[in-house]
Amino acid sequence: MSxxxxxxxxxxxxxxxxxxxxxxPAHADTLADIQRNGTLRxxxxxxxxxxxxxxxxxxxxGYDIDTAAxxxxxxxxxxxxxxxxxTNRIPFLTTGKADLVISSLGKNAERELVIDFSDAYAPFFxxxxxxxxxxxxxxxxxxxxxxxxxxxxxxxxxxxxxxxDKVTIRRFEDNNATISAYLTGQVQFIATGxxxxxxxxxxxxxxxxxxxxxxxxSPCYVGVAKGQSALLTRVNEIIAKAKxxxxxxxxxxxxxxxxxxxxx
Numbered sequence: 001m002s003x004x005x006x007x008x009x010x011x012x013x014x015x016x017x018x019x020x021x022x023x024x025p026a027h028a029d030t031l032a033d034i035q036r037n038g039t040l041r042x043x044x045x046x047x048x049x050x051x052x053x054x055x056x057x058x059x060x061x062g063y064d065i066d067t068a069a070x071x072x073x074x075x076x077x078x079x080x081x082x083x084x085x086x087t088n089r090i091p092f093l094t095t096g097k098a099d100l101v102i103s104s105l106g107k108n109a110e111r112e113l114v115i116d117f118s119d120a121y122a123p124f125f126x127x128x129x130x131x132x133x134x135x136x137x138x139x140x141x142x143x144x145x146x147x148x149x150x151x152x153x154x155x156x157x158x159x160x161x162x163x164x165d166k167v168t169i170r171r172f173e174d175n176n177a178t179i180s181a182y183l184t185g186q187v188q189f190i191a192t193g194x195x196x197x198x199x200x201x202x203x204x205x206x207x208x209x210x211x212x213x214x215x216x217x218s219p220c221y222v223g224v225a226k227g228q229s230a231l232l233t234r235v236n237e238i239i240a241k242a243k244x245x246x247x248x249x250x251x252x253x254x255x256x257x258x259x260x261x262x263x264x
Contacts, residue, residue, distance in 0.1 A: 030099050031231040039078050042068040043098035043223075046083035047176045049199045050255040051104040051122070051220075063255040064102045064220075067121055070247055071100070071222075074238040085174050087152045090115060093223050100235070101223030104193070106154035106216075116226055118235045120219035121248060123261050126155040129197045130182075130189035132210040139213065142167045148187035150178045155191035158216045183207050191215060195256055219264060 034040050044064050045052030052062040060081050072079035082098050089105065092098045093115055104124060107117045128147065130136060136145075139159075143166035149156040151171040163169060170187055172178040175196065182190045183206050190209070197209040222239070224232045242248040243260070252260045 029230060030225065030228045031234055034075060034077055034099055034231070037077075039080050040068070040072040040075060041080045041082055041097070041099045042072070043082045043084040043089050043092045043101045043103055044068055045086075045089075045103045045175075047085070047174045048104055048196065050195055063122055063251055064104060066251045066254070067222075067248075068100070068102045070242055070251070071102075071235060071238050074241070075234070086150050087173065090223065093225055096225075099225075099231070103223075104220050105223050106218040107221050108154065108157065110157075111223075114226070116224045116228070116232055118222035118224060118232060119239050120221055120264050121239050121242075122220035122252070123256070123258075123264055124218050124220050125194040126158060126191065126215040126218050127194060127197075128159070128189050128191050128212045128215065129209040130212055131207065134189070134210075134212065136189065136212040139163055139167075141212075142189070145189060146170060146187045148172060148178045148181045148190045150175050150192070153192075154218050155193070155215055158218075159191045162215070182209070193218075198257075 044060060045062070046054060046060065050062050051064045052060060055061040060083070065081065068079050068081060082092065084092050084101070084103055089101050089103045090111065093101045104122070106124065128136065128142065136142060139162050143164055146168040147159065147163070148170050149159060149172070151173055156171060159169065170181065172181060175192070178190055178192065179200055181187045183204065189212065194211065197211065201208050222235050224235060239248070243264070249260050252258060
């Protein structure tokens with residue numbers, strides 16, 4: 001190949017590379033967008049009391065809704081609540097339909113490949129729950145039994161890791177369906193959070209839920225899109241301030257009827 005041809009190819013490749021770089025979209029700064037638009041869009045649960053549900057006034061209420069309002073207030077913007085389910089909450093964040101996910105979101109290695117997580121803002125414990133007189137104390141005791149879980153939830157992922165193939169795990173699309181399946185006898189047990197079980201027991205005396213064994217201690221984190229370091233830093237600053245000034249303690253007492261754990 002002649003030197004002239006080599007030089008031509010080098011110039012063509014360099015030009016193509018510059019053109020490709022110029023055509024790439026600029027990396028968005030979500031925090032700047034939030035402040036410019038004056039609105040924080042937050043994906044929140046609508047079927048997961050006491051973290052998120054619809055009140056008698058048909059408005060969202062719960063721990064996560066109060067936390068979203070707290071963060072928006074500290075940012076000096078309005079909050080726009082976007083109802084999501086456990087299966088679509090992360091896609092809403094990764095596709096830009098929400099700026100944050102505050103939806104009783106637990107952290108695991110798979111999710112950390114897709115999104116970033118704030119510091120913990122709420123306590124949460126996953127376990128298996130069932131009738132008080134049921135003799136179940138370990139995962140081995142579930143052999144031959146049926147357990148309901150919400151598809152894609154932390155308890156679904158964690159129970160699937162430890163349960164044998166003798167356990168029938170039935171997956172439901174949202175938490176209301178999971179709880180309903182237990183209350184109507186479609187499943188013998190459910191895997192869920194301790195606060196959810198307590199909320200169910202507050203609402204009905206039908207098939208009251210008793211804790212059988214712990215699956216995982218899984219605090220809740222705010223989900224932030226990858227690459228949004230400025231927003232993540234600001235959210236962590238707000239959470240830290242809320243822990244020290246008593247704001248999160250008030251939210252915990254209101255919705256969990258318990259103080260924040262000292263190690264949260």
